[in-house]
Amino acid sequence: MARPLPTFKEHALREDAFVEGHALCPGCMEAVTFHEVGRATDNGKKTVLTLGTFCGEVSTLMYPNLISWGRGPQSPELFGKSLGVMHNVFESSPTIAEAVRDVATVLEGVGAWKAPSPNVVALSGDGGALAIGLRSLLHTIQRRARIAIFVQMNEVFANTGFQFSPTALPFADSSTAPGGLPEDPIDHVGLAIAAGAAFVAQGSPAFAPFFAEVAEEAINTSNGTAVVFVPSPCIAGWKFEEGLTAELGKLASQTGLFPCFRKRAGEPGEVKHVPEKGKRPPVEQYLVKQRRFEHLARLVDGEIRVTPGREGDLAKLQSYADRNVERLKKWAAF
Ligand SMILES: Cc1ncc(C[n+]2csc(CCOP(=O)(O)OP(=O)(O)O)c2C)c(N)n1
Ligand code: SF4
Numbered sequence: 001m002a003r004p005l006p007t008f009k010e011h012a013l014r015e016d017a018f019v020e021g022h023a024l025c026p027g028c029m030e031a032v033t034f035h036e037v038g039r040a041t042d043n044g045k046k047t048v049l050t051l052g053t054f055c056g057e058v059s060t061l062m063y064p065n066l067i068s069w070g071r072g073p074q075s076p077e078l079f080g081k082s083l084g085v086m087h088n089v090f091e092s093s094p095t096i097a098e099a100v101r102d103v104a105t106v107l108e109g110v111g112a113w114k115a116p117s118p119n120v121v122a123l124s125g126d127g128g129a130l131a132i133g134l135r136s137l138l139h140t141i142q143r144r145a146r147i148a149i150f151v152q153m154n155e156v157f158a159n160t161g162f163q164f165s166p167t168a169l170p171f172a173d174s175s176t177a178p179g180g181l182p183e184d185p186i187d188h189v190g191l192a193i194a195a196g197a198a199f200v201a202q203g204s205p206a207f208a209p210f211f212a213e214v215a216e217e218a219i220n221t222s223n224g225t226a227v228v229f230v231p232s233p234c235i236a237g238w239k240f241e242e243g244l245t246a247e248l249g250k251l252a253s254q255t256g257l258f259p260c261f262r263k264r265a266g267e268p269g270e271v272k273h274v275p276e277k278g279k280r281p282p283v284e285q286y287l288v289k290q291r292r293f294e295h296l297a298r299l300v301d302g303e304i305r306v307t308p309g310r311e312g313d314l315a316k317l318q319s320y321a322d323r324n325v326e327r328l329k330k331w332a333a334f
Contacts, residue, residue, distance in 0.1 A: 005220060011212045014042040015071050017083050022068035023059040027235040027245045030056045030152050032205040037121065037150055040215040042071070044080040047119040048100045051085060052093035052133065054125030055159045055234075056152055061087060079115055091133030094140035094225075097122035097147040119219055122149040126167040126229075127157040130188050137227075141195040144224040150215075151188070151227065153258065154234035162237040169257060170317050173292040174237075180292075182313070184320055188229055189261060193331055198224030200269075201262040204231050206249030207273055210260055217262070224265065231258040239291035251286040256321035261328050269332035274325055283317050 006014075017038030024031045034056065041047040049069065051057040060068040071081045088096040101120045107113035129137050129151040137149070156174050157163040164177040167188060171180035192200045199221045201214040211230075218226035233240065233248040240248060252258040253273040263269025274280065284304050287293040296314055297306045306314055 005213065005216045008209045008212050011039055011216060014039040015081070017041055017047065017069060017071050018060075019068050019070060019072070021066050023062070023066070024055060025235050027233075027242055028055070029205065029230070029232040029234075029245050029249060030154075032245075033150065033152065033211075033230050033232065034060075034123075036205055036211055036215050037123070037219075038069075040212070040219045041083070041119045041121065042081070043119065043219070045116045045119050046079055047083045047121060048097075049083065049085045050093050050096040050100065050120075050122045051087050052122075052124035052128040053087075053090040053159070054123075054128050054152065055154075056123055056125070057087060058159050061085065090128050091136050093122040093124040093128060093133065093136070094145070094147065094149055095136045097149070098140045098143065098145035101146050120147045121219065122147055124149070124151055125158065125165075126151055126153045126155065126188075127163075127165045130186055130191075131157075131166050134191075138191065138195045141192060141197045141225040141227065144196065144198070146222055146224065148218040148221060148226040149228070150218070151229050152232040153188075153229050154232040154237060155185075156234065156237045158234055158237050170320060171293065171296055171313055173295065179295055182316065184323075187327065189328060190331055192227045192229075193263065193265075193334060196224065196265070197227050198265050199226040199263070201227070201260075202229040202231070202258060203260045203262070204249035204253060204258070206246040207253070207260055210272060214262055217264075229258075237292070240289050244289055248286065248289060251281060251289075255281050255283050255286045256325040257283065257286065259325055259328055261332065263332055263334075269334075271325065271328045271332055277322060277325070280321075283321050284314060287314075287317070 018034035155168040162175045164174040166186040203211045203214045205211045231252045259274040260272040288299045
């Protein structure tokens, strides 16, 4: 990295780039993520965002009536505060970001770009990055493109009707896989590391200092691709009560289903915010707060009631959480 990373306080005092008016659902984690990413890009460099089609795009760019990105009207001398947004097709956010970086590199090479090298940031959903766009993601990483990618992990194709995504937890209900599928989700962290990413992280803005560090480190990665997977509670698709977004963000890590993780290539990584086995909250504590799992277990008078006959499926989910933590520890040591 070119310079020391800012402290959490310095990060928090930076100017945001995600502004009022967006139409994300109240309680959507993506809004919190975008504020943090916005602050991390306020570092004196022009920022170019590429947005695939996902909730974070369709709900923030309704041109010409609504544009929720930018740092307000700035004078031309404040080039380092400016932010350009490129909307691209569903699966191509990393590829378009890579092209932006290539153009910037050529302009710098011929002396036509005299400002500091820009921040180039790709945003997409998990369907865009890990289902239809997996090729785009992995090849951009493999080419060591100097961009940062933030993937919103809501485990469904939300904006088109909550269809199944390969990141979905076993037995999570979706519109195209009612009751969910029994298979483990795709190993997204492992795929990004195996493809050669310079920095890979998973983290929820519910762990604010951790997420700020990870966002800053990703934006400031200059020797390859940085990929950050952001577990993103989706109030409309997961069907939880208002006010639970941060709690679900924390439980996702603490149960071992989506632990906080970070690793720089060639250095030991860390798995964080997940207690040792035996001290972790059982997965049903997380599941009963979401109606997408109500066929497995639900809360009755404050007590967890497992649906008769589904005990084995719950055990499978618990086994996945435990194996997931062990697998991430292995990737951390890779
Ligand atoms: C090639 C292609 N196939 C399908 C679509 C329709 N489409 C647009 S966004 C989307 C789902 C996006 O899912 P995800 O990336 O997970 O983002 P989310 O909606 O959950 O935020 C689909 C299927 C498309 N735009 N282009
Ligand atoms: S549908 Fe889900 S991901 Fe989309 S804006 Fe609403 S809460 Fe966010």
